[in-house]
Amino acid sequence: MTEHQHLVxxxxxxxxxxxxxxxxxxxxxxxxxxxxxxxxxxxxxxLILDAxxxxxTAGRERGLSDAMLDRLMIDAPRLESIAAAVEKVxxxxxxxxxxIDRTEQPNGLxxxxxxxxxxxxxxxxxxxxxxxxxxxxxxxxxGNAVILRGGSEAISSNKAIHEAMQxxxxxxxxxxxxxxxxxxxxxxxVGAMLKAVEFIDIIxxxxxxxxxxxxxxxxxxxxxxxxxxxxxxxxxxxxxxDKAMVIAVxxxxxxxxxCGAMExxxxxxxxxxxxxxxxxxxxxxxxxxxxxxxxxxxxxxxAADAEDWNTEYLAPILSVRMxxxxxxxxxxxxxxxxxxxxxxxxEDDAAAQRFIRAADSAIVMHNTSSQxxxxxxxxxxxxxxxxxxxxxxxxxxxxxxLTTYKWVVRGTxxxxx
Amino acid sequence: MTEHQHLVxxxxxxxxxxxxxxxxxxxxxxxxxxxxxxxxxxxxxxLILDAxxxxxTAGRERGLSDAMLDRLMIDAPRLESIAAAVEKVxxxxxxxxxxIDRTEQPNGLxxxxxxxxxxxxxxxxxxxxxxxxxxxxxxxxxGNAVILRGGSEAISSNKAIHEAMQxxxxxxxxxxxxxxxxxxxxxxxVGAMLKAVEFIDIIxxxxxxxxxxxxxxxxxxxxxxxxxxxxxxxxxxxxxxDKAMVIAVxxxxxxxxxCGAMExxxxxxxxxxxxxxxxxxxxxxxxxxxxxxxxxxxxxxxAADAEDWNTEYLAPILSVRMxxxxxxxxxxxxxxxxxxxxxxxxEDDAAAQRFIRAADSAIVMHNTSSQxxxxxxxxxxxxxxxxxxxxxxxxxxxxxxLTTYKWVVRGTxxxxx
Numbered sequence: 001m002t003e004h005q006h007l008v009x010x011x012x013x014x015x016x017x018x019x020x021x022x023x024x025x026x027x028x029x030x031x032x033x034x035x036x037x038x039x040x041x042x043x044x045x046x047l048i049l050d051a052x053x054x055x056x057t058a059g060r061e062r063g064l065s066d067a068m069l070d071r072l073m074i075d076a077p078r079l080e081s082i083a084a085a086v087e088k089v090x091x092x093x094x095x096x097x098x099x100i101d102r103t104e105q106p107n108g109l110x111x112x113x114x115x116x117x118x119x120x121x122x123x124x125x126x127x128x129x130x131x132x133x134x135x136x137x138x139x140x141x142x143g144n145a146v147i148l149r150g151g152s153e154a155i156s157s158n159k160a161i162h163e164a165m166q167x168x169x170x171x172x173x174x175x176x177x178x179x180x181x182x183x184x185x186x187x188x189x190v191g192a193m194l195k196a197v198e199f200i201d202i203i204x205x206x207x208x209x210x211x212x213x214x215x216x217x218x219x220x221x222x223x224x225x226x227x228x229x230x231x232x233x234x235x236x237x238x239x240x241x242d243k244a245m246v247i248a249v250x251x252x253x254x255x256x257x258x259c260g261a262m263e264x265x266x267x268x269x270x271x272x273x274x275x276x277x278x279x280x281x282x283x284x285x286x287x288x289x290x291x292x293x294x295x296x297x298x299x300x301x302x303a304a305d306a307e308d309w310n311t312e313y314l315a316p317i318l319s320v321r322m323x324x325x326x327x328x329x330x331x332x333x334x335x336x337x338x339x340x341x342x343x344x345x346x347e348d349d350a351a352a353q354r355f356i357r358a359a360d361s362a363i364v365m366h367n368t369s370s371q372x373x374x375x376x377x378x379x380x381x382x383x384x385x386x387x388x389x390x391x392x393x394x395x396x397x398x399x400x401x402l403t404t405y406k407w408v409v410r411g412t413x414x415x416x417x
Numbered sequence: 418m419t420e421h422q423h424l425v426x427x428x429x430x431x432x433x434x435x436x437x438x439x440x441x442x443x444x445x446x447x448x449x450x451x452x453x454x455x456x457x458x459x460x461x462x463x464l465i466l467d468a469x470x471x472x473x474t475a476g477r478e479r480g481l482s483d484a485m486l487d488r489l490m491i492d493a494p495r496l497e498s499i500a501a502a503v504e505k506v507x508x509x510x511x512x513x514x515x516x517i518d519r520t521e522q523p524n525g526l527x528x529x530x531x532x533x534x535x536x537x538x539x540x541x542x543x544x545x546x547x548x549x550x551x552x553x554x555x556x557x558x559x560g561n562a563v564i565l566r567g568g569s570e571a572i573s574s575n576k577a578i579h580e581a582m583q584x585x586x587x588x589x590x591x592x593x594x595x596x597x598x599x600x601x602x603x604x605x606x607v608g609a610m611l612k613a614v615e616f617i618d619i620i621x622x623x624x625x626x627x628x629x630x631x632x633x634x635x636x637x638x639x640x641x642x643x644x645x646x647x648x649x650x651x652x653x654x655x656x657x658x659d660k661a662m663v664i665a666v667x668x669x670x671x672x673x674x675x676c677g678a679m680e681x682x683x684x685x686x687x688x689x690x691x692x693x694x695x696x697x698x699x700x701x702x703x704x705x706x707x708x709x710x711x712x713x714x715x716x717x718x719x720a721a722d723a724e725d726w727n728t729e730y731l732a733p734i735l736s737v738r739m740x741x742x743x744x745x746x747x748x749x750x751x752x753x754x755x756x757x758x759x760x761x762x763x764e765d766d767a768a769a770q771r772f773i774r775a776a777d778s779a780i781v782m783h784n785t786s787s788q789x790x791x792x793x794x795x796x797x798x799x800x801x802x803x804x805x806x807x808x809x810x811x812x813x814x815x816x817x818x819l820t821t822y823k824w825v826v827r828g829t830x831x832x833x834x
Contacts, residue, residue, distance in 0.1 A: 103795075105796055109785060201807050222808055243829075246830065247830065254832070254833055367830055368830070369831070377526075378824070378826075390536050391619065394822055404808065406779060406780070407781070407795070407811070408782075410783045411789075414785045415664060416667060416671055416788040416794065
């Protein structure tokens, strides 16, 4: 075993022991732990801001970009948001113990499926230190043990936040090892986590595409993640023109850097007003890269090349293609989509139904903006991430996605004939 | 790419194309396909029996054991059972399209989670050729495409069964590629399947421990399986003595070779009648391997060594240990169990509740026999396997376990503020 495998095995054993306790804790006790954790975050404000200042100084010396420094920075209002988010998780409905279904067999055996926590969850993330608090809170609320591995640039902030949270958990009488932070910034520690199938039940990467790609490539532990959010909006011939315009501009331009932002617009060739739709986008500051038919509609459009259809711009750039109805739109999405969020705009219920059934996406939307792809907007109260995988949990993942179930069979002495 | 990677890529592409069709097929159409498949199995009786005779001859020449030859053998009644099982799957409730839950947000967006098929399922199995028909039927009923890889000893039988089934599917107007059989018996083809993350969504191994261990070790594709069924029965001090005896004998001796058979009996040291319990087991033909306290109870008991507590005998052998109440029983199961099925026998509701909550097993039972660990007995109509993993599906897996869900969001033009 390498040094890093030893480290992960040690964290994993402690996490498993803590899991045996937190998985059995009552909702009230877990909620109390999170309230106390939030209180400690507030009480430790100066410690946390000082630690963050050290990270900021080191980050400037290492030449981090302004965008990265902004993601790293914590001030008093941001710390208050972090603490408030932890409190918000403390009042979310606890999925543990919920009865999913119940049947009684003719022999009198009663079968129930009951939600139980998932186990030990590894979270691997980058610069934003608030993930430390968010992930620890969601993990604990759902009765799991988490092993947190943040980016090296935020190590001091993460340690300070983690220590405050852990103090709260211990004060509530629960094991501090239910939330552990990997204290080393060595990248090989991540490699060891990704292969620790004995100790970690699932890995959730939070961060940029290169981080997620590395995790998906190397991991032997199951991964819950999305690599790309190449989200499409298909404007059908029967779309309401006002809705189409408002939805397209919002889906692309509200925030261009989030995974639910539209990256490709597919316009039905029979849609009567493609020109105004493009104009609205370009007037809003969007660069439009189109196929030949699109380029004829507006002189400000530039030519799309083959790679544009596979690109997540995360920027005010949009690829636009004219298609022959809902079937060609579905074909395009099947080839170029990333199974994240795809949208149809139409007043034709049959077309909507066909699109909803056939689009193989974690989230399929009708007459609304793909920017709603977010656990909070879905009423889940929070999210640990969005999954484009097919197994276990799909789309926005919150507390329920961090659980599994067990079968409970109750008898009165029955034996199998 | 190796020859085998090419083969799997080709099967995978065809499966994905077929999936696009069968995932959209109606319940009625899928049921009709399975009825026709069953009819073809019956119509092709002579072809299938001849193919099986060839496998049997080759198996005898290769020196297969009598037990293996019996598993391989198909006669007219067995073929009728295979066809009847396919018909039975055809009438199971189709999970596809079921609405799991539905919420309406304050902004009027309606979110539904709807069950959809999983995708392309690889089934890797050993000698029993009936798995070809079972797995193909369960896969199709739930709208998936399957790639079947049976054992080399059954290749002719598998081809004949597969051809009959596929003919039925095609006759119902569905793509034959929804159920493909790997035609080569080269073991490297399995290796290529296990790594084909681009083409296969999940692998389900059906067979002995060495097959499952190989699949779990090598696979990059997610695996749904159980490696061991080290099932425990804990007889509490408050157990009803008649129930304890009947349950223990059934759990061990009804069929010793199935994964739900009890392998370890834990007896509370305060249970008043351990002697008669052991006597009943030994009188039923069971070899008892016990700890010191157990050995004092019956002279026919032999000493258990450390490995016995980790052994799935699949034979009329049982390890027996005296424990200090439910907590020590749970500790033993946490260390030696395989997360399959564990049972408490007690009339004390508090002890039962503690055991049910704390045992981290896919199936936890109270006052009944672990031999009930079977999808059919659970009312699922069939099973593709039993999973001891924590993710996606746990315990007996049938049609619902072969589905995932998508989020459907219905709006009327809402955009995100």
